[in-house]
Amino acid sequence: MNRLQRWWHQRFLRKHRIPLPLWDSALSQAATLTRLDPAERHRLRELASRFLHDKSIVGAQGLTVTDDIRVMIAAQACLLILNLDLDYFDGWREIIVYPDSFVVAREERDEAGVVHRSRHALGGEAWGQGPVILSWGDAQAGTQLHRHGSNVILHEFAHKLDMLNGAANGMPPLHPDMSRPAWTKALAAAYAELHQRLQYHHHTPIDPYAATNPAEFFAVATETFFELPQLLHESYPQVYEVFKQFYRQDPLTKMQAL
Helix, strand or coil, X not given: CCHHHHHHHHHHHHHHCCCHHHHHHHHHHCHHHHCCCHHHHHHHHHHHHHHHHHCEEEECCCCCCCHHHHHXXXXXXXXXXXXXXXXXXXXXXXXXXXXXXXEEEEXXXXXXXCXXXXXXXXXXEECCCCCEEEEHHHHCCCCCCCCCCCCHHHHHHHHHHHHHHXXXXXXXXXXXXXXXXXXXXXXXXXXXXXXXXXXXXXXXXCCHHHHHCHHHHHHHHHHHHHHCHHHHHHHCHHHXXXXXXXXXXXXXXXXHHC
């Protein structure tokens, strides 16, 4: 940053930085955040403060969005971009929080052209240029929406990263020093292996919801990368390596250092 940017940045933080007691409370509730070193916690606090200034977090169905809810969402969302930039969440503004799972109606057309209508209860959803929608009942720290290691906040904000260059397809915009073929090879092989396990009714190392499509694989694998890094590293080491390059973080090394 140049001198003017640094001045503006410090002026903003003096007025809008998340209060320390509130911040410490949020950190203590999420294992993914307690692994950060002091410098990372400081940087994450600044990112989350800017995030809360830029985004509107509103309650639905009577939910009152408390400061604790706002900070918990911001801290975990910004964990994904800790070593990236807040610009990765540009192009949209709103986060809608329901008290519990919410129901959405779907219409799908099959190969014969027949439209099938269905209703689904969801814990979260992300729209391309629209809001992130969360169920607070599913998003609270320690909640396991599908299985151990799941995190609906990380999941939905991973979708936002995936959609930066178009529709969600498991291919977010990679850094210039990253190899697109290496990314594709790593995720495609893991996705195929997961499908094979399900075909033969074998246990899957990560949430089987990841087999829904490549976008869901990316989001579920992101949850696992941060929540259970050893599991992702052991099960799909190539995926772990490309995620380490993309997120510019190494959660496994941090966990082993504790």
